[in-house]
Amino acid sequence: MTDSTATVSSLKQRVHDFAKERDWMQFHSPKNVSMALAAEAGELMEHFLWTDAPASHERARDPKRRGDIEDELADIVIYALEFANVTGIDLAAAINSKMAQNARKYPVEKAKGRSDKYTEL
Amino acid sequence: MTDSTATVSSLKQRVHDFAKERDWMQFHSPKNVSMALAAEAGELMEHFLWTDAPASHERARDPKRRGDIEDELADIVIYALEFANVTGIDLAAAINSKMAQNARKYPVEKAKGRSDKYTEL
Amino acid sequence: MTDSTATVSSLKQRVHDFAKERDWMQFHSPKNVSMALAAEAGELMEHFLWTDAPASHERARDPKRRGDIEDELADIVIYALEFANVTGIDLAAAINSKMAQNARKYPVEKAKGRSDKYTEL
Amino acid sequence: MTDSTATVSSLKQRVHDFAKERDWMQFHSPKNVSMALAAEAGELMEHFLWTDAPASHERARDPKRRGDIEDELADIVIYALEFANVTGIDLAAAINSKMAQNARKYPVEKAKGRSDKYTEL
Numbered sequence: 001m002t003d004s005t006a007t008v009s010s011l012k013q014r015v016h017d018f019a020k021e022r023d024w025m026q027f028h029s030p031k032n033v034s035m036a037l038a039a040e041a042g043e044l045m046e047h048f049l050w051t052d053a054p055a056s057h058e059r060a061r062d063p064k065r066r067g068d069i070e071d072e073l074a075d076i077v078i079y080a081l082e083f084a085n086v087t088g089i090d091l092a093a094a095i096n097s098k099m100a101q102n103a104r105k106y107p108v109e110k111a112k113g114r115s116d117k118y119t120e121l
Numbered sequence: 122m123t124d125s126t127a128t129v130s131s132l133k134q135r136v137h138d139f140a141k142e143r144d145w146m147q148f149h150s151p152k153n154v155s156m157a158l159a160a161e162a163g164e165l166m167e168h169f170l171w172t173d174a175p176a177s178h179e180r181a182r183d184p185k186r187r188g189d190i191e192d193e194l195a196d197i198v199i200y201a202l203e204f205a206n207v208t209g210i211d212l213a214a215a216i217n218s219k220m221a222q223n224a225r226k227y228p229v230e231k232a233k234g235r236s237d238k239y240t241e242l
Numbered sequence: 243m244t245d246s247t248a249t250v251s252s253l254k255q256r257v258h259d260f261a262k263e264r265d266w267m268q269f270h271s272p273k274n275v276s277m278a279l280a281a282e283a284g285e286l287m288e289h290f291l292w293t294d295a296p297a298s299h300e301r302a303r304d305p306k307r308r309g310d311i312e313d314e315l316a317d318i319v320i321y322a323l324e325f326a327n328v329t330g331i332d333l334a335a336a337i338n339s340k341m342a343q344n345a346r347k348y349p350v351e352k353a354k355g356r357s358d359k360y361t362e363l
Numbered sequence: 364m365t366d367s368t369a370t371v372s373s374l375k376q377r378v379h380d381f382a383k384e385r386d387w388m389q390f391h392s393p394k395n396v397s398m399a400l401a402a403e404a405g406e407l408m409e410h411f412l413w414t415d416a417p418a419s420h421e422r423a424r425d426p427k428r429r430g431d432i433e434d435e436l437a438d439i440v441i442y443a444l445e446f447a448n449v450t451g452i453d454l455a456a457a458i459n460s461k462m463a464q465n466a467r468k469y470p471v472e473k474a475k476g477r478s479d480k481y482t483e484l
Contacts, residue, residue, distance in 0.1 A: 003133060003205075006213035008124035018220060022227060023234040027292045029174035030181040030190075036291050037197065038162035038401055042284025044204075045155045049278050050269045050478035052415060053150035060151040060208040069151075070210055073201060074219035076158065077212060080198050083165075084124075087181040089191050091198060092127035098195035099139060106143060113144040115413035148413045157412050159280055163405025170399050171357035171390045173294060236292035245371035245447075248455035254366060260462060264469060265476040271416035272423040272432075276408045279439065283401035286446075295392035302393040302450040311393075312452055315443060316461035318400065319454060322440050325407075326366075329423040331433055333440060334369035340437035341381060348385060355386040 008081075008092050015081045028086050037079035044072040129202075129213050136202045149207050158200035165193040250323075250334050257323045270328050279321035286314040371444075371455050378444045391449050400442035407435040 001010075019025055047069055048056040059065055084091045105118035114121065122131075140146055168190055169177040180186055205212045226239035235242065243252075261267055289311055290298040301307055326333045347360035356363065364373075382388055410432055411419040422428055447454045468481035477484065 001213045001217045003129035003211050003213045006129050008127050008129070008132070011129070011213065011216060012124060014216075014220060018223065021229050022232045024232075024236070026234075027236045029177045031169035031172060031174055031177035032292055034162070034166045034169055035287055035398055038159065038166050038405075039284040039288045039291065041155070041159035041162040041197075042281040042401075045159050045277055046281045048152035048155055049281065050274055051152060053152055056150045056152035057207075069208070070215040071219050071222070073204055073210060073212070074215040076162075077198070077201050077216060078219065080194060080201065083194055086178075087190070089194060090124050091194070092122045092124045092132065094191040094195040095132060095135075095198060096122045098192050098199065099135065101192070102139065108142050111143045111145075113147075115145070115148045153413055156277055156408055159284075160405040160409045160412065163280075163402040166398055167402045170402065171395055243455045243459045245375060245453050245455045248371050250366035250369050250371070250374070253371070253455065253458060256458075256462065260465065263471050264474045266474075266478070268476075269478045271419045273411035273414060273416055273419035276404070276411055280401065280404035280408050283397070283404040283439075287397045287401050290394035290397055293394060295394055298392045298394035299449075311450070312457040313461050313464070315446055315450075315452060315454070316457040318404075319440070319443050319458060320461065322436060322443065325436055328420075329432070331436060332366050333436070334364045334366045334374065336433040336437040337374060337377075337440060338364045340434050340441065341377060343434070344381065350384050353385045353387075355389075357387070357390045 011077075012081045012085055012091070015078055016085045019082060019085075025086075028082060030083060030087055033079055033083045033086060037076060037083065040072060040075040040079060044069070044076060047072070132198075133202045133206055133212070136199055137206045140203065140206075146207075149203060151204060151208055154200055154204045154207060158197060158204065161193060161196040161200060165190070165197060168193070253319075254323045254327055254333070257320055258327045261324065261327075267328075270324060272325060272329055275321055275325045275328060279318060279325065282314060282317040282321060286311070286318060289314070374440075375444045375448055375454070378441055379448045382445060382448075388449075391445060393446060393450055396442055396446045396449060400439060400446065403435060403438040403442060407432070407439060410435070 019028055047059055047065060051059060060069055081091070083089070084094075106121070110121045111118075140149055168180055168186060172180060181190055202212070204210070205215075227242070231242045232239075261270055289301055289307060293301060302311055323333070325331070326336075348363070352363045353360075382391060410422055410428060414422060423432055444454070446452070447457075469484070473484045474481075
């Protein structure tokens with residue numbers, strides 16, 4: 001299973017099956033899954049707390065940390081997929097819609113090379 | 122673009138192109154993207170702060186909130202995809218590996234119907 | 243040192259001295275400290291992911307978990323105090339100002355017994 | 364009310380009274396308060412997402428942002444105080460205990476000028 005062949009649906013199904021086999025649907029409310037997702041996002045950040053940006057690139061390549069960072073990112077996406085499962089959200093469609101909004105908020109000619117929020121462009 | 126047809130690679134490419142067109146790669150260090158991801162995870166949670174689990178299901182179905190919740194989830198996954206882009210992580214492979222670990226930590230016969238951490242099973 | 247005698251200034255001083263002795267001011271930018279704070283907030287949440295509200299009260303009283311929960315809360319406040327140190331914010335004054343705003347947003351007669359956001363009252 | 368005169372108890376009392384007047388104790392489980400705290404921590408971070416460390420110091424001094432940053436920090440500490448209220452934690456004692464642990468993990472002679480985790484010193 002790699003990014004070039006895996007569809008979002010196939011990943012959602014895998015996460016759903018895992019939870020269902022364990023009878024965990026009872027715990028997977030949107031509230032709880034959003035909490036778990038945020039907690040995992042905190043764990044990913046922990047790898048980069050005291051580094052600057054260039055050093056954070058190095059850390060992400062460091063073989064001693066690489067596996068852990070991959071695991072943290074996977075945890076986040078697993079919960080995002082499960083959130084989509086329990087709420088019936090089509091994730092690709094939601095991303096599509098959000099990126100169309102972002103394109104309107106951040107037109108290339110105004111946003112190029114700037115990190116400002118759209119309200120400050 | 123829907124979950125049943127979109128591959129992870131196609132979504133990653135879309136996010137990459139958006140950032141590249143705006144010359145935003147300079148801001149997208151692993152450190153910064155992990156922060157943005159965590160901040161968005163906080164925003165998703167905000168929809169469910171004071172509700173209990175059943176009410177959080179209702180909120181996620183409420184037409185007045187549904188669009189916002191879809192947008193917050195999309196933001197999270199967009200940053201997860203961008204984190205994978207800037208670090209060269211194959212997300213499907215990382216999920217595959219993490220779920221295999223989870224299956225070992227949470228064997229069905231021990232974990233069924235229980236929300237305990239694997240260290241407490 | 244207990245809550246009835248400790249002033250905010252005395253706690254801020256203690257945190258400042260600890261960082262200064264270790265020559266850590268160079269790492270304690272507002273950006274980095276806000277990240278560390280958010281990461282610790284995620285760790286506190288982890289104690290309550292899959293429980294409902296009543297069970298979260300029990301967990302906070304459970305002698306096996308109590309010490310860890312106290313430590314996580316302390317970590318959060320230590321970083322909040324350090325954030326105030328490095329930015330020169332008077333925390334008590336900031337709390338005072340925010341609670342006055344909250345009192346205007348959530349007047350007792352409208353907000354009593356309701357968890358709605360002020361924009362929905 | 365300023366940091367040099369405000370005790371932790373006086374701030375805890377103020378936050379407790381505010382919640383009690385509005386009959387909000389029913390919503391303030393440890394679970395819910397920890398979520399709200401983490402969501403506010405995300406909002407504080409949002410001020411510093413794309414800046415480097417020196418620019419984050421500038422942002423925290425920028426008069427146009429200063430008030431918002433003070434409010435976000437206040438929100439975090441208000442929820443930390445309320446978490447202490449609903450769990451009966453003495454915050455100053457918890458900080459005292461945690462800093463004593465930190466002093467053992469990070470002895471000055473080993474930790475000076477280094478941002479490494481104690482497990483890597």
